[in-house]
Structure formats: structure tokens, C-alpha cells
Amino acid sequence: MQKALKPGERNPGKGLPGRPEKFTTLSGVPVETLYTEADLKGFAYSRDLGDPGEFPFTRGIHSTMYQGKLWTMRQFSGFGSPGDTNRRLHYLLAQGQTGLSIAFDLPTLMGYDADHSLAEGEVGKCGVAVSSLADMETLLAGLPLEQVTTSMTINSPAAIVWAMYLVAAEKNGADWKKLSGTTQNDILKEYIAQKEYIFPPAPSMRLVVDSIVFSARETPRWNPISISGYHIREAGSTAVQELAFTLRDGIEYVEWVRRAGLAVDDFAPRLSFFFNSHNDLFEEVAKFRAARKIWARVMRERFGARDPRSWRCRFHTQTAGCSLTAQQPYNNMVRTTIQALAGVLGGSQSLHTNSLDEAWALPTEQTATLALRTQQVIAHESGVAGRVDPLAGSYFVEKLTLETERACYKYFEKIDALGGMVAAIEEGFPQREIHEAAYAYQKDVERRGKIIVGVNAFASEEERPVDILVIDENVAKHQRQKLMELKKTRDNAGVQSTLETLGGAASTDRNLMPYILECVRSYATLGEMCEVLRRVFGIYEEPAFR
Amino acid sequence: MMPDRRIRVLVAKPGLDGHDRGAKIVARALRDAGMEVIYTGLRQTPEQIAVAALQEDVDAIGISILSGAHNTIVPRICQLLHAEGMQDVLVIVGGIIPDEDIPKLKEAGVSAVFQPGASTEKIVEFIRSHVRQPA
Numbered sequence: 001m002q003k004a005l006k007p008g009e010r011n012p013g014k015g016l017p018g019r020p021e022k023f024t025t026l027s028g029v030p031v032e033t034l035y036t037e038a039d040l041k042g043f044a045y046s047r048d049l050g051d052p053g054e055f056p057f058t059r060g061i062h063s064t065m066y067q068g069k070l071w072t073m074r075q076f077s078g079f080g081s082p083g084d085t086n087r088r089l090h091y092l093l094a095q096g097q098t099g100l101s102i103a104f105d106l107p108t109l110m111g112y113d114a115d116h117s118l119a120e121g122e123v124g125k126c127g128v129a130v131s132s133l134a135d136m137e138t139l140l141a142g143l144p145l146e147q148v149t150t151s152m153t154i155n156s157p158a159a160i161v162w163a164m165y166l167v168a169a170e171k172n173g174a175d176w177k178k179l180s181g182t183t184q185n186d187i188l189k190e191y192i193a194q195k196e197y198i199f200p201p202a203p204s205m206r207l208v209v210d211s212i213v214f215s216a217r218e219t220p221r222w223n224p225i226s227i228s229g230y231h232i233r234e235a236g237s238t239a240v241q242e243l244a245f246t247l248r249d250g251i252e253y254v255e256w257v258r259r260a261g262l263a264v265d266d267f268a269p270r271l272s273f274f275f276n277s278h279n280d281l282f283e284e285v286a287k288f289r290a291a292r293k294i295w296a297r298v299m300r301e302r303f304g305a306r307d308p309r310s311w312r313c314r315f316h317t318q319t320a321g322c323s324l325t326a327q328q329p330y331n332n333m334v335r336t337t338i339q340a341l342a343g344v345l346g347g348s349q350s351l352h353t354n355s356l357d358e359a360w361a362l363p364t365e366q367t368a369t370l371a372l373r374t375q376q377v378i379a380h381e382s383g384v385a386g387r388v389d390p391l392a393g394s395y396f397v398e399k400l401t402l403e404t405e406r407a408c409y410k411y412f413e414k415i416d417a418l419g420g421m422v423a424a425i426e427e428g429f430p431q432r433e434i435h436e437a438a439y440a441y442q443k444d445v446e447r448r449g450k451i452i453v454g455v456n457a458f459a460s461e462e463e464r465p466v467d468i469l470v471i472d473e474n475v476a477k478h479q480r481q482k483l484m485e486l487k488k489t490r491d492n493a494g495v496q497s498t499l500e501t502l503g504g505a506a507s508t509d510r511n512l513m514p515y516i517l518e519c520v521r522s523y524a525t526l527g528e529m530c531e532v533l534r535r536v537f538g539i540y541e542e543p544a545f546r
Numbered sequence: 547m548m549p550d551r552r553i554r555v556l557v558a559k560p561g562l563d564g565h566d567r568g569a570k571i572v573a574r575a576l577r578d579a580g581m582e583v584i585y586t587g588l589r590q591t592p593e594q595i596a597v598a599a600l601q602e603d604v605d606a607i608g609i610s611i612l613s614g615a616h617n618t619i620v621p622r623i624c625q626l627l628h629a630e631g632m633q634d635v636l637v638i639v640g641g642i643i644p645d646e647d648i649p650k651l652k653e654a655g656v657s658a659v660f661q662p663g664a665s666t667e668k669i670v671e672f673i674r675s676h677v678r679q680p681a
Contacts, residue, residue: 106562106613110589118591121618122562195564195588235567322567326662359662360644361614435570442571446665455663465645471614545570545585 020449026280027238028440029403035395043398048293052347052388056296058289058401059389060347061312066385070098071343072350073375074151074316078103078128079362080475082138085128088365089143095369096376099350100143100150100181103127103362104161109196111157111530114479123476126362127153131479132525134486136164137171145169150181151226151316151350156198158185159211159513160529163520166219182223182272182316185211188249188421189228191542192430193235198530201422203537207512208253209260214513216267223272225253226316232430233276234322236438239287240404242276244411245421245430247294251412252421254303264303268310277343278320279335285391286400288346291315293401294408317348326359328454329466337374344384345391351375361468428543435545483525490523498522499532506536553581553677554604558595559588560623563613568640572608575666581673592619596626599635605677606636608669616643617650624655634678640664 023031050056053063075097078085104127107119113131114123123129154161162183187204190197215224229246257267277284295313299305319339324332333356340353353374355367379385391397418424444450451457498519505515519529557573573585584602599607640660648659
């Protein structure tokens with residue numbers, strides 16, 4: 001491999017990175033030199049685009065988009081103790097963010113309390129540690145939950161953590177009917193990409209369905225699922241794979257919830273999505289537009305949804321963490337800006353921008369603020385927010401949107417032929433596709449077929465390190481202490497009883513949400529509830545790689 | 547290296563971390579380079595990794611960890627390897643490892659840390675040039 005060039009250095013015999021022979025999008029889709037109206041023969045505005053706010057919503061789900069209301073600036077945050085994260089959430093609200101988004105630590109994500117042996121070294125490291133309702137109450141203290149919405153990135157134990165949120169809100173006098181927010185709760189992408197699964201697919205889907213059904217009835221303003229492509233892309237997929245696997249996951253969830261007895265219009269308006277925004281601005285914008293168009297068709301034609309709200313693909317976007325480099329971290333501000341702009345030009349409802357120290361640690365206060373300012377500059381200074389789907393009509397963008405749509409449907413056919421998404425996952429299909437794309441990308445970078453500034457071109461002799469956030473090891477001690485105290489002061493007999501009842505219900509097909517809520521109210525811990533469910537549902541181990 | 551004995555490498559994912567994009571890419575690159583690779587799969591304890599290393603009689607272990615738990619988990623793995631008499635097994639680490647944590651990891655027995663941006667070619671080269679030679 002050629003070593004990275006130093007500034008001004010010429011690659012002996014080959015010159016500075018020249019122009020590629022062929023041009024493609026970042027994901028490898030061929031790109032022509034010129035696009036004209038000839039590329040859009042047969043293009044029909046009402047069929048292929050529609051006005052913003054009108055089927056098939058290619059141009060946006062609302063007629064005025066950001067002229068009416070800016071996207072929600074929702075910075076994913078979480079580290080250390082619930083108190084640490086509570087302070088960061090208050091801080092970011094004071095800096096102008098307009099929505100909350102909570103990152104949990106790995107023990108919490110995997111259903112272990114902070115005092116579990118497997119939690120050693122992990123407590124508070126990549127998100128906030130939440131083991132009980134008491135932790136949730138600390139986490140949410142003083143936050144204006146009726147004015148700002150909260151998104152929680154939690155999957156396998158989502159029903160439990162959501163129950164903690166609901167009970168904490170209830171204790172604060174909030175009305176569940178008015179409560180608005182999102183739980184990620186997308187287990188299919190865990191098997192495909194993020195790999196934070198606990199139980200096998202069938203019982204995991206049962207938990208997701210239970211929470212969607214419960215939400216439709218009890219929390220009509222809540223989004224009980226955020227069907228995600230972000231993680232699929234982070235695992236190395238192409239843009240089309242990200243889109244196709246996400247929307248096909250969506251199709252799978254709709255099928256499962258319908259089988260549970262709900263009519264599609266009873267729950268579909270509250271399905272939400274979550275996409276990545278990577279470096280190739282036009283590829284990303286085409287992806288977002290195609291997503292809306294495809295989902296609208298799927299809902300109206302495949303599922304017969306009649307409520308227009310069921311047709312709308314509402315989504316949160318996060319800029320691509322995997323694109324950010326450890327080398328020359330300040331370059332990451334530029335990458336994040338381009339990616340955020342793509343998210344806005346693509347019509348996202350909500351946006352998180354990564355911090356420049358992404359490849360090193362969780363964001364510091366300063367880098368999280370800078371990331372937020374990136375959104376604010378775009379919103380208030382660039383003019384982009386005053387324009388609705390301004391890239392529409394571009395020969396290139398419209399052609400790319402159509403190609404993306406076509407490629408997505410091809411994946412739908414493949415996955416349908418495999419018997420659906422759960423079957424495809426069990427067969428290893430999406431996982432293999434992602435790995436192939438990731439490997440090809442890595443090889444391309446090492447060949448310098450793809451240039452990454454500061455890494456394989458324009459590298460520095462010496463790197464100047466940035467100050468990073470270090471998580472205090474005392475957080476774990478502190479959280480374990482709190483658990484000890486909790487177990488002394490709560491009604492342990494009551495806890496046992498609610499846990500046993502949960503275990504009993506788990507072996508039936510009753511909706512588990514009420515049982516989980518009872519456990520939460522009695523201050524059963526996350527780990528205790530998950531242990532009960534592990535015993536009933538079993539645990540999942542993915543098929544061996546190769 | 548004897549031409550008829552391939553280098554055996556264990557690629558391990560310890561702790562709760564589920565990010566396996568890098569580990570799988572490295573495993574494949576090492577295989578493509580002619581090494582025999584055993585990938586442990588996710589969420590292995592240090593004990594499970596040490597047992598696998600022993601049973602598979604590996605020349606090198608590549609630990610992949612992005613969760614921030616490396617200061618606890620990696621030294622523990624090295625301790626267990628030493629306890630099993632595997633101190634001459636090459637230990638390398640990849641993932642999200644801040645610069646300031648590297649010296650301590652090296653003291654614990656890690657030979658190299660590959661941070662984001664590292665190339666698979668460099669990793670292959672490092673293993674080839676640093677594995678113990680057969681007696």
C-alpha cells in the first residue's frame with residue numbers, strides 16, 4: 001500500500017491523487033458526466049414527485065416544511081451517571097437544542113444492572129447508566145417533558161426502559177395521552193447490524209408488537225418505534241442497502257402488528273424512521289426522497305392504508321459517525337456540516353450532528369455545542385431552511401432518486417422471496433451484504449480509490465491531540481451503591497411478586513406492557529426484569545461468521 | 547516462518563460491545579493473507595478468550611473493542627494469557643483507544659494498538675513480522 005502523502009509530497013511515479021477514471025457515488029453507483037431532460041423521459045410530476053405534503057411525498061411530508069417549522073435539533077447525549085447526563089441535557093437545551101435524545105450505556109442496552117459482573121468496566125462508558133426507575137427519575141429531573149420530546153435509543157429492553165420513562169413522567173403529573181417522544185425499539189436492525197440483541201427474534205418481535213399495540217391505545221402521541229438504517233450504514237452498507245433493509249424492516253413490523261389484530265391505520269401514523277447522512281450529499285438527498293416515495297406506496301398499495309398520516313415517512317437523521325476520523329479531528333467539523341446539510345436538503349424531521357471527537361470518545365461539552373451550532377448556522381444563516389425541496393427538478397437528483405427507488409424494490413423482491421426479513425436475517429442475507437460492502441470499501445480506501453483527507457492523503461507528520469471526555473471509574477461505584485440502597489429501601493416482597501407475575505405472563509401471549517409497568521413501579525431493576533425474560537425467552541447467539 | 551505452517555490468529559470481541567465491522571474486516575484480511583483465523587463472535591468474557599486462545603493454539607490474538615471498557619478488559623485478558631503460559635502469544639488491540647491509554651496497555655502485554663484509520667495491510671505486516679518464530 002502506498003503510505004499517506006505528506007503535504008506537498010508527490011507520489012513517486014504516480015503524481016498526487018489524480019482524478020478517478022470513472023465516477024461513482026460514495027456507495028459505488030455510477031455517475032455520468034452530464035444529466036439532461038433525456039434522463040427523465042416519462043417523468044411525471046404527480047406520479048413521481050407530488051407536491052410537498054402530498055402523496056407520494058417525495059418532496060417532503062409537509063407542504064411548507066421548514067418554512068412552517070424547523071427540524072428538531074436533537075443531540076444524542078448520554079454518559080456517566082444519570083446526574084451527569086441530566087446536566088448535559090439541561091445544558092444543551094440552554095444552548096438551543098429543541099429535542100432530547102438519550103444514549104444508554106452497554107450494560108443498560110444489554111439488560112444488565114450496573115452491579116452485574118458483565119458490567120465491569122462498561123458502566124457509563126458509552127452512554128448513561130440506568131438500572132432502575134430511580135435512575136430514570138434522576139435522569140429526567142427538571143426537564144420540560146411536556147414541551148420537548150424525548151427520544152431514547154434503546155432496543156432489546158426498550159419496553160422496560162420506556163415503562164420507566166412513562167412511570168417517571170406519571171409521577172411528575174404528566175398525562176400519558178399528551179406525552180410525546182420516541183423509543184427506538186427496532187430489534188430487527190440489531191440482528192442485522194448493531195448486534196445489541198438479548199432474546200431470539202420471535203420473543204423480541206413480540207415485545208416490539210406489545211409496545212406498539214400498547215402505545216396505540218395509551219400514548220397516542222408517542223412514536224413507539226424508530227425503524228433504523230443509521231446502524232446498518234455504520235456497519236458498512238451502501239446507501240441503497242441502508243434504505244432497503246430499513247424499509248423492509250418497516251414492512252415486517254407492519255405485518256407483525258397487523259397479525260396481532262390492529263388495523264394498519266391504527267398504528268402506522270406513529271411509525272417513525274431513522275437514517276444516516278453520509279458524505280455524498282446528492283446520494284443522501286436522493287435516498288431520503290426515495291424513502292418517502294417508497295414508504296408512501298408501500299403503505300397505500302401493499303397495506304391498503306387509507307389515512308394519509310399512515311403514508312408519511314417521518315424520520316430523524318444522524319450524520320455518519322463512521323465517516324469521521326481519528327486523524328486531524330477538526331476535519332470532522334467539515335464532514336458533519338456537509339452531512340447535516342444533506343439531511344436538511346433531504347427533508348429530515350429531526351437531526352443529530354456528530355462531534356469532531358467522535359473517533360476518540362463521547363462528546364465533550366464544547367464539541368457537542370459546536371455540533372449543535374452547525375445545525376443552527378445551517379438553519380439561520382444558510383437560507384436552506386427557507387426553501388422546500390430545492391433540489392427538485394435537478395436532472396441528476398431526480399434521476400438518482402429514481403435509480404435509488406428501483407434498486408430498493410429489487411432488494412424487497414429478494415427479501416420477500418426469502419420469506420420476509422426475519423427469515424432473511426436467519427439466513428444471514430443482510431449481514432452478508434453489509435459485510436461485503438464494508439470490505440470492498442475498506443479495500444478501496446487502502447488502494448486510495450477513495451480518498452480520506454488526513455488519513456490516506458494530506459496526512460500530518462504529527463497529530464495534535466484533542467481534549468477528550470474521560471468517564472470517571474467512580475461512576476460504576478456510585479451506581480452500584482445506589483442499587484444497594486434501593487434494594488434495602490424498596491418492598492422486596494412486592495418486587496418478587498411483580499417479577500413472578502411478569503414471568504408468568506411472558507409465557508402467554510398477553511401484552512407484557514402492563515406487567516412491565518407494575519415491575520417498574522415496584523422498583524424492580526432493569527437487570528431483574530431482563531433476567532426473568534431471559535429465562536422465559538432464551539438468549540440469542542448469532543450464526544458463526546464464515 | 548516455516549512455509550508449511552500458517553500463522554494462527556484469534557480475533558476476539560470482549561465485553562458487551564457489539565460493533566463488529568472492523569473485527570470481521572480484519573479477520574477476512576488476515577485470511578486473505580494466508581493466516582488461519584478463528585473469530586470468537588461477540589460478547590466473550592476474558593476467560594472465554596483465554597480458553598479459546600489456548601485451545602486453538604494461536605500465535606496471535608487481535609482484540610477488538612470500541613466500548614471504552616478496554617482499560618479493564620484488555621489487561622485482564624493479558625493476565626489470563628500469562629497465567630496460562632501464553633506470554634509469547636502476540637497481543638494486538640484495535641478499536642477506540644485514546645492515545646493516553648496506550649502505554650498502560652503496552653505495560654500489560656499488548657504489542658500494538660491499531661486506532662481508527664489503520665490499514666489491514668499494516669496489521670498483516672505487523673503480525674507477520676512480530677509473531678514468535680517456531681523453535
